[in-house]
Amino acid sequence: MALLGVDLGGSKLALAVFTETGEILFKEVFAIENRKGREVGKFICDHIAASLQHTELKGNEIKAIGISVPGISHISSGTVWAPNIPGWTDYPLLNEVKAICGMMPVTIDSDRACYILGESWKGNAGGCSDAIFLSVGTGIGAGILINGEILRGSRDIAGCIGWMALQKPFDKKYTECGCFEYYSSGEGIARVTRQFLLEDIDYMGELRKKKIEQITSHDLFSAYDNLDPLAVRVIQLCVEFWGMAAANLVSLFNPEKIIFGGGVFGPAIPFIPAIKEEALKWAQPVSINQVSFEASGLKGDAGVYGAGFLALKHLKEVTKTG
Secondary structure, X not given: OEEEEEEEOOOEEEEEEEOOOOOEEEEEEEEOOOOOOHHHHHHHHHHHHHHHHHHHHOOOOEEEEEEEEOOEEXXXXXXXXXXXXXXXXXXXXHHHHHHHHOOOOEEEEEHHHHHHHHHHHHOOOOOOOOEEEEEEOOXXXXXEEEOOEEOOOOOOOOOOHHHOOOOOOOOHHHOOOOHHHHHHOHHHHHHHHHHHHHHOOOOOOHHHHOOHHHOOHHXXXXXXXXXXXXXXXXXXXXXXXXXXXXXXXXXXXXXXXXXXXXXXXXXXXXXXXXXXXXXXXXXXXXHHOOOEEEEOOOHHHHHHHHHHHHHHHHHHHHHHHO
8 A cells, every 4th residue: 555745846746655654665856847827737637647557557556645735725625825836826726636536535735734744754853742844945834733733723824934023113025925934035035135235335245246136045055154244144134033933933832843944944954053042032931941943854855755644644534434
């Protein structure tokens, strides 16, 4: 028996076939390229169908499918809101997948939920009943595990912490992505770097050599490694924001662990001790001294592992009820 985990990102699609114990039997990654709307839906369904066929030819059979999506999964309707995929404001992904796999159990959840589920199953949150995955990539989100269950909120939107208010006064520039994400996501790091370059006319370091509109977070981290003073300023700002956000999560939820992942962590892993030091200033004092701050154990595979665990969990529930 096998399980299929599907991890949809803003730019790629990963599929992995798992055993019940979490061993990967087969994995593939594909670029989404310029697809949008129903093209992305068809792309997912075509690759799911191919994975079902490939696994069967290998003498195994997929019994359940879990899918991680970069946005909001509406559990009751099976529709998805994914801001990085044009046309996915209320996309009927569950119906499309069920059309190719019949009665097989299919579950869809947000990427942030899948990240913490993956870490809980096979990563650094193993054995935890209360843990948080703080994902910092193009955007920012948090998968929150409370008493062994994913915290969803009244409409499946809990964990969208990019909108966490960490600076006053309010500015309209925060409307699209939120205050926290504006400054401290992958795009936020590039945005702040560009802003500092425009403001500091005396700066003549290595970041000045690139066209300002082409600056990325990768450029910033490279400059930081060379002790570039502007890069150091940006990282110090980000550490403050990451630390304040982590402190708020610790004070609210009293987790055993906060797991840092996403594309930025990554190159930002060495800053985790400094983030903990910043969080110590702000957080509830007993809780912050009990929590562990750690990097993701699964790195870029946290989402696909979480999707695999979704499939396993759903299959067990279906088997139990009937």
